[in-house]
Amino acid sequence: MIRDSLKAAQVSAMKAGDKERTAAVRLILAKIKDRDIELRTQAAPADDDAMVTEVLQKMIKQRRESIAMYEQGGRAELAAQEAAEVAVIEEFLPAQMDEAAAKAAIAKVVADTGAASLKDMGRVMAEVKARHGSELDMSKASAWVKEALAGG
Structure with a gap:
């Protein structure tokens, strides 16, 4: 612990x-x-x-x-x-994901949730935090989620 x-x-x-x-x-x-x-x-x-x-x-x-x-x-x-x-x-923080792994994890969450636009950002962020909250800097993750949703 x-x-x-x-x-x-x-x-x-x-x-x-x-x-x-x-x-x-x-x-x-x-x-x-x-x-x-x-x-x-x-x-x-x-x-x-x-x-x-x-x-x-x-x-x-x-x-x-x-x-x-x-x-x-x-x-x-x-x-x-x-x-x-x-x-x-x-x-004392657990090992953090590098950018490539984080973007891959976010892409998987976007695919799993069926998010299609920036309107789904809150739902995607909640799921990203639930799955990877301890491994990600959520301020950076927010930008990556936005990027993933804007591209989709």
Whole structure:
């Protein structure tokens, strides 16, 4: 489980005296704990790793947006700090599909759902997320789905 590897990484980072890595792993664990608290009132998630992956992907997206803003504002040191956090977070994500595999998976979903136009994008995106959510960057997948539907 991803959660267990995060806890082990926190302990090893603390023992190694790596303050930046320890802080980044603590941030990840805190976000996961927040998500756990949000989900308490709902039924327990069927797949804990899927929930953790979703949290990690959201954290990466937020940090990439921050990096862009810091770079525009001329704050290279803050952008570098965010980039370091992204690197730590990405270590715990499951292996991501490359572009070719992702486009092939999206084409299969489009064929399976019988989607014919951009009007079907919501349905296709929901299915792509259900089947490949942990293996795809959904922001990139959105553009690829749009491309696949526009071509069809």
